[in-house]
Amino acid sequence: MPVDGKTIEALNLEDIRDNLPSGIKVIGLWVQNYVDSTGDETIRVLIVIDERTNVYKISGKDVSDLKWAIREHLKEKGITQFIYFKIGKPSEVREENLLEWTSTKT
Numbered sequence: 861m862p863v864d865g866k867t868i869e870a871l872n873l874e875d876i877r878d879n880l881p882s883g884i885k886v887i888g889l890w891v892q893n894y895v896d897s898t899g900d901e902t903i904r905v906l907i908v909i910d911e912r913t914n915v916y917k918i919s920g921k922d923v924s925d926l927k928w929a930i931r932e933h934l935k936e937k938g939i940t941q942f943i944y945f946k947i948g949k950p951s952e953v954r955e956e957n958l959l960e961w962t963s964t965k966t
Contacts, residue, residue, distance in 0.1 A: 862893050863903055870937035871905065871930075879929050881924035882932060885910040887950075890929075894944055904944040911949045923947070 863942035871889045880886055895901055907926065927945050934943060 862901065863888070863891050865932075866964065867891060867903060867939055878931065879933055881922060881925040881929060884918055884926050885913060885954045886926070894942065896942075897936055900941075902941045902944065903939075904946060906953065907945060908953055909947060909949055911951060913929050916918055 868891065871891055873886065873889050876888070876889075886907055888911055890908070891905040892904050892906070892913075893901065894904035907930075927943075928948075930945070931943055936938075
């Protein structure tokens, strides 16, 4: 499923923020078309976290809960394929080629 208006709207951070766990401060969501290792088309979500986050204090459960919350929100919006994720701070994201990503800000 390619990135479309429905996907971008479903990932609006203001709509999803209340469903996110409080352990990780998310400041942005970006999305891109993605092909997984089996050749299936899907999407990948870039989760941008606050620069001041101490990543050594984030547990695996916090990360798992964050991904689960986003997946569940997308399911509620009718987006049911498996979603891949990438997480980074703004300083790390600057290294990404954001031309390949779509901002979910409206």
